Amino acid sequence: MALLEKTAALSVAYTAIDEDHAEFINLLNALDMATNADFPALFQHLYEHTEQHFERENVLMTRSAYAGITDHKAEHQRVLGEFKQFKSRVDKGLISFGRAFIKDRLPQWLVLHVTTMDTALATHLNNQPPS
Numbered sequence: 001m002a003l004l005e006k007t008a009a010l011s012v013a014y015t016a017i018d019e020d021h022a023e024f025i026n027l028l029n030a031l032d033m034a035t036n037a038d039f040p041a042l043f044q045h046l047y048e049h050t051e052q053h054f055e056r057e058n059v060l061m062t063r064s065a066y067a068g069i070t071d072h073k074a075e076h077q078r079v080l081g082e083f084k085q086f087k088s089r090v091d092k093g094l095i096s097f098g099r100a101f102i103k104d105r106l107p108q109w110l111v112l113h114v115t116t117m118d119t120a121l122a123t124h125l126n127n128q129p130p131s
C-alpha cells in the first residue's frame with residue numbers, strides 16, 4: 001500500500017500547485033519503497049523538489065499580494081529547516097532517521113499544510129481578476 005494516496009480531498013483546484021503536490025506524493029511513496037542504497041539520492045531529490053515547490057508558491061503569493069504571505073512563507077522555511085536536519089543525518093549514512101521523517105512526519109505535515117495554508121492560497125489565486 002502506498003504511504004500516501006493522491007485523493008481528490010488533497011486537490012486545491014489550482015493546477016500548478018496540485019501538480020507539485022502530486023509529485024511530492026510520488027517521491028514520498030518511492031522513498032518509502034526505496035532500498036537503503038537508493039534512499040539518499042531520492043531523499044536529496046525530494047528535498048530539492050520541495051525547495052522548488054515552496055519557491056513557486058512564494059512567487060505566486062508575492063505576485064498576487066497575498067495577505068497570508070508572512071505566515072505561509074515562514075511555515076515553508078520552518079519545514080525546510082527540519083528537512084535539512086534530517087538530510088544531514090541521511091548524508092552521514094543514518095538512513096533510519098530519514099525513513100522516520102518520510103513515514104511519520106512528512107505525510108501528516110503535507111495533508112495538514114495542503115488542506116489549510118495551500119487551500120487558502122489557491123482560493124485567493126482563483127478569486128483574482130484575470131489580468
Ligand SMILES: [Fe+2]
Nearest residue numbers: 017053057118
Ligand atoms: Fe504546497
Ligand SMILES: [Fe+2]
Nearest residue numbers: 057113117118
Ligand atoms: Fe505551501
